[in-house]
Amino acid sequence: MEQxxxxxxxxxxxxxxxxxxxLDNPELKGKPVVVGGNSRRGVIAAAGYEARKFxxxxxxxxxxxxxxxxxxxxxxxxxxxxxxxxxQIHEIFHRYTDEIExxxxxEAFLDVTYNKQEIKSATxxxxxxxxxxxxxxxxxxxxxxxxxxxxxKIATEVKKPDGYFTITPEEGSEFVKxxxxxxxxxVGQVTADKMKKLGIHFGKDLLSYSKPxxxxxxxxxxxxxxxxxxxxxxxxxxxxxxxKSIGAERTFSSNIIDKNTFDENxxxxxxxxxxxxxxxxxxxxxxxxxxxxxxxxxxxxxITKSFEIRTxxxxxxxxxxxxxxxxxxxxxxxxxxxxxxxFPEEKVNGQLTFEF
Numbered sequence: 575m576e577q578x579x580x581x582x583x584x585x586x587x588x589x590x591x592x593x594x595x596x597l598d599n600p601e602l603k604g605k606p607v608v609v610g611g612n613s614r615r616g617v618i619a620a621a622g623y624e625a626r627k628f629x630x631x632x633x634x635x636x637x638x639x640x641x642x643x644x645x646x647x648x649x650x651x652x653x654x655x656x657x658x659x660x661x662q663i664h665e666i667f668h669r670y671t672d673e674i675e676x677x678x679x680x681e682a683f684l685d686v687t688y689n690k691q692e693i694k695s696a697t698x699x700x701x702x703x704x705x706x707x708x709x710x711x712x713x714x715x716x717x718x719x720x721x722x723x724x725x726x727k728i729a730t731e732v733k734k735p736d737g738y739f740t741i742t743p744e745e746g747s748e749f750v751k752x753x754x755x756x757x758x759x760x761v762g763q764v765t766a767d768k769m770k771k772l773g774i775h776f777g778k779d780l781l782s783y784s785k786p787x788x789x790x791x792x793x794x795x796x797x798x799x800x801x802x803x804x805x806x807x808x809x810x811x812x813x814x815x816x817x818k819s820i821g822a823e824r825t826f827s828s829n830i831i832d833k834n835t836f837d838e839n840x841x842x843x844x845x846x847x848x849x850x851x852x853x854x855x856x857x858x859x860x861x862x863x864x865x866x867x868x869x870x871x872x873x874x875x876x877i878t879k880s881f882e883i884r885t886x887x888x889x890x891x892x893x894x895x896x897x898x899x900x901x902x903x904x905x906x907x908x909x910x911x912x913x914x915x916x917f918p919e920e921k922v923n924g925q926l927t928f929e930f
Contacts, residue, residue: 579743581696582811583684584718584726585703587663588735590680592622593713594659595649605647611636612648619651623735656680659711666706670699673854675723675811683723685811688850692824697740704738721746722807727759747805751778758802760795768792777803817856822846823911829868830907837897839910844893847912848886857882860916861889863896866909875899878916889914 587593591609596602608630610619616636628643640646660679667674670693673685686699693699700717707715717738718729725741728749732739741749755774756766772791774780780788780803788796801807822843830836851857861883862876875896883889893912 579687579721580685580810581687582720582723582726583686583696583700583703584720584723584730585663585667585682585684585700585715586717586730586734587680587707587713587715589620589622589626590659590713591620591651591656592625592649594652594656596622597712598655602647602649606630606643606645607647607649608639609649609651611639612650616648659713662711663707663715666703666710669706670703672817673811673813675813683726683811688822688846688853697738700738704736723809723811724759724802724807725749725805728753728757731757743805750803750805751776751781753777755779758799760798765792765795817854817917819858819913819915820847820850820854820856821911821913822850823864823909825866825909826907830910831903833903836903836907836910840893840897840912843910843912844889847914848889851889851914856917857884858914858916859883860914861892861896862913862915863893864909864911864913865902865907868906868908870908871905873902882918883914 592607595607595609604624606625606628607622608618608620608625611617611634618630618632618634618636618639620632621630621634621639625639625643625646628646630639630642630646636648656679664674664676664682667682667684670689670691671684671686675683677683684703686693686696689699691699693702696719700719704715704717707713714736716730716734716736718726718732719738719740720726720729721741721743725746729739729741754776755761755769756763758777761769768791769775769779780799783791783800785797785800788800790796792799824839824843824846826839830839859880859882860876860878862874865873867873877892877896879892881888883892
């Protein structure tokens with residue numbers, strides 16, 4: 575089965591640390607605020623947008639920042655508070671997907687190809703998340719939406735702050751042609767300088783190099799530069815949460831009351847579940863059928879096999895077993911769901927690493 579094109583969202587909070595400080599102390603809103611660096615030898619940890627207008631940036635010495643803007647307000651960092659707000663943001667993310675790769679407290683990738691809300695448009699999901707963060711938490715974020723992590727992250731910068739931008743699969747290869755090489759994520763200043771000496775200033779300049787040539791020039795990163803200059807990035811979103819189950823369900827506008835309709839919808843939900851199983855390559859031993867009736871009573875039935883359910887034929891057989899356990903149509907059904915669980919135990923490394 576051909577794999578569906580990924581739908582990836584990159585969320586980046588707008589001046590996160592300062593935004594939290596302004597949220598908790600409204601008197602700071604609209605003023606040039608920086609977090610950290612309030613001593614003569616200090617360094618700015620984060621700068622709000624009002625401070626950035628003066629050219630103040632993170633990692634700038636405090637003394638220099640103060641000379642540039644004598645009205646600058648220094649605030650001590652409160653990392654426990656930032657972690658608390660970050661957890662609230664991730665709760666919103668998890669309403670849509672558990673495929674979340676955090677890059678920092680204020681930044682994450684989300685794979686919404688198969689999402690909990692069954693929303694086909696990643697752009698709609700991104701804007702629902704942005705609205706929820708604004709309404710429920712009181713701060714803003716920017717979003718990039720694309721078919722890969724590279725282009726989602728690039729897209730976030732296009733309309734920042736408090737905006738969103740989408741790069742479709744059809745647009746990726748053309749978009750990257752005009753992208754300055756220093757804006758490539760994974761390209762640091764040293765590499766950018768080396769590329770410019772070779773005449774590589776934009777993505778299109780990489781197209782004249784073969785993969786072996788780029789590998790010779792840039793080592794392990796060479797193949798990545800080769801692919802990305804052609805709009806190709808197949809890296810998955812790497813969640814640090816151990817997945818306990820994979821599910822698919824559907825709520826109906828009118829209740830199911832006959833066997834044929836029930837069987838037809840169960841087949842479609844089985845197909846949804848199988849696609850999601852293949853997308854994450856996790857296979858369990860337990861299958862659970864979930865039904866919610868018109869009186870909102872919920873019924874679940876499970877079967878656990880001695881083997882992992884690894885083929886569509888096996889899945890269909892187990893679904894048929896559950897379906898034949900009893901007559902489920904004793905009442906109108908408003909929701910049908912299937913869930914696979916009982917995955918092999920996974921070992922988790924203590925150290926998390928991120929690619930950007």
